[in-house]
Amino acid sequence: MVQIADNPPPVEPTPPAAARDDARAMPPASAAAQSIRILPGRAASITVAGAPSADPSARATASLACDRSSLAGSVTQRACAFCGSRVVLYPIADALHLVHGPIGCAAYTWDIRGAQSSGSQLFRNSFSTDLQEMDVIYGGEKKLGAALRELIARHQPKAAFVYSTCIVGVIGDDVEAVCREVARDTAIPVIPVASEGFKGTKKTGYRAACDAVYRLVGTGDTAGIPPASINLLGDFNIAGETWVIRDYFERMGVHIVATLTGDGRVDTIRRCHGAKLNLVQCSGSMTSLAKMLEKDHGIPFKRVSFFGIEDMSAALYDVARHFSAEDPALLERARQVVREELEKLMPELRRYREKLVGRKAAIYVGGAFKAFSLVRALRTLGMTTALVGTQTGDKDDYELLRQMCDPGTVIVDDSNPLELAKFCLEKDVDLFIGGVKERPIAYKLGIGFCDHNHERKEALAGYVGMLNFAREVYASVMSPVWQYTPRRAACSLPTANFQLPTPRAGGAPA
Numbered sequence: 001m002v003q004i005a006d007n008p009p010p011v012e013p014t015p016p017a018a019a020r021d022d023a024r025a026m027p028p029a030s031a032a033a034q035s036i037r038i039l040p041g042r043a044a045s046i047t048v049a050g051a052p053s054a055d056p057s058a059r060a061t062a063s064l065a066c067d068r069s070s071l072a073g074s075v076t077q078r079a080c081a082f083c084g085s086r087v088v089l090y091p092i093a094d095a096l097h098l099v100h101g102p103i104g105c106a107a108y109t110w111d112i113r114g115a116q117s118s119g120s121q122l123f124r125n126s127f128s129t130d131l132q133e134m135d136v137i138y139g140g141e142k143k144l145g146a147a148l149r150e151l152i153a154r155h156q157p158k159a160a161f162v163y164s165t166c167i168v169g170v171i172g173d174d175v176e177a178v179c180r181e182v183a184r185d186t187a188i189p190v191i192p193v194a195s196e197g198f199k200g201t202k203k204t205g206y207r208a209a210c211d212a213v214y215r216l217v218g219t220g221d222t223a224g225i226p227p228a229s230i231n232l233l234g235d236f237n238i239a240g241e242t243w244v245i246r247d248y249f250e251r252m253g254v255h256i257v258a259t260l261t262g263d264g265r266v267d268t269i270r271r272c273h274g275a276k277l278n279l280v281q282c283s284g285s286m287t288s289l290a291k292m293l294e295k296d297h298g299i300p301f302k303r304v305s306f307f308g309i310e311d312m313s314a315a316l317y318d319v320a321r322h323f324s325a326e327d328p329a330l331l332e333r334a335r336q337v338v339r340e341e342l343e344k345l346m347p348e349l350r351r352y353r354e355k356l357v358g359r360k361a362a363i364y365v366g367g368a369f370k371a372f373s374l375v376r377a378l379r380t381l382g383m384t385t386a387l388v389g390t391q392t393g394d395k396d397d398y399e400l401l402r403q404m405c406d407p408g409t410v411i412v413d414d415s416n417p418l419e420l421a422k423f424c425l426e427k428d429v430d431l432f433i434g435g436v437k438e439r440p441i442a443y444k445l446g447i448g449f450c451d452h453n454h455e456r457k458e459a460l461a462g463y464v465g466m467l468n469f470a471r472e473v474y475a476s477v478m479s480p481v482w483q484y485t486p487r488r489a490a491c492s493l494p495t496a497n498f499q500l501p502t503p504r505a506g507g508a509p510a
Contacts, residue, residue, distance in 0.1 A: 084204065385405055
């Protein structure tokens with residue numbers, strides 16, 4: 001259990017006189033925000049919650065442009081299809097992960113998630129065929145086959161995943177044939193991942209990962225799996241979160257067959273078709289796999305979130321109700337787990353809420369379900385959401401966000417650093433919640449930051465995760481460091497006076 005200091009730091013220390021004078025000398029943040037221009041093609045991907053349809057400046061959520069390729073020149077925060085597949089499959093701990101492409105692709109995604117393993121650490125190695133110019137000319141199939149045989153002989157993995165990159169798609173290597181041949185010679189599954197980066201967005205890579213891992217499903221023995229059994233889909237054991245969730249379900253009496261893919265094992269994935277229910281935590285990455293399991297094996301699925309008090313409790317209750325026919329006492333055990341956790345959590349949480357009430361936050365994350373949970377969790381802390389956006393949301397997701405958020409909340413799809421800076425300044429936010437790419441934006445604006453992406457090192461799932469989240473939000477928003485920054489003025493930022501370059505004759509910028 002997280003211990004909290006008896007004497008938290010002061011809410012807002014008084015800035016030194018020099019800092020106050022500097023801030024007064026600068027133009028207001030609203031002026032800086034107004035000078036940041038939105039690219040014309042991006043206007044359709046921005047809306048405002050609660051805006052009347054008659055307002056010409058506010059677009060209806062139904063027409064929000066989303067789930068499409070990023071606008072050229074927008075500097076999207078998304079990643080490529082290869083990266084999408086890599087982050088999904090990477091936490092399978094006892095598998096070999098080989099990137100067939102230039103060394104940069106493997107380096108960029110090396111240990112990209114903060115996933116943890118209770119056993120094998122093989123997954124944390126980043127292997128690459130390191131394609132060079134001669135490989136591009138003559139093909140890289142022989143190099144791939146040799147690399148696979150050497151690595152399998154050395155590390156003895158339970159399976160191997162081979163990720164195709166842009167170069168491989170261009171030169172036309174027959175990765176499927178090489179994998180078949182090596183699988184026959186080594187007697188382990190060698191699975192190609194059709195993740196050529198130019199194929200689409202990160203979401204395209206998610207689907208490629210699901211197609212690849214599904215080749216393992218149905219190849220294992222399901223004997224001994226109890227009736228009240230589930231799979232966890234889309235939980236990646238970031239900072240050990242899968243272990244937190246597993247503890248809750250085991251205390252209820254629910255058996256977890258497989259986790260896909262956090263702390264995952266090839267053998268449990270092989271038999272995951274024996275579970276009676278799938279819980280989809282990261283809907284963007286794993287919904288397609290859940291649909292395949294439902295279609296081919298008749299396993300229903302529920303979209304859940306393990307972040308925040310409301311969503312964590314709802315997930316436990318939903319599972320208990322689903323299996324109530326097999327075990328009528330399951331619902332009462334779920335209530336007992338929730339009761340025990342809340343008794344430990346709420347006294348500590350109230351202390352943070354008292355200091356955070358009325359503060360404003362901006363959210364920009366990968367999946368929409370994560371955004372839903374963050375809006376609810378911030379509300380639990382007494383905070384409001386002024387800006388919320390995702391990289392992979394669809395129209396239904398944004399409609400739900402519009403209904404959840406307070407009137408005036410800006411909702412964006414596939415945003416870029418300039419847009420995020422503009423709206424953070426306009427809305428005068430106190431906290432930015434995002435990932436490693438958004439951290440510099442927040443700090444340059446003099447805004448507190450909370451890491452909610454897969455690079456973080458502290459568990460935010462479950463009830464203990466909610467306390468960790470509250471502690472991090474409190475420490476970020478109330479940090480004394482902000483007394484030394486001209487907060488919200490942002491005059492010193494290059495974006496404050498940003499103007500699009502005037503094209504010269506011939507199309508080159510002036």
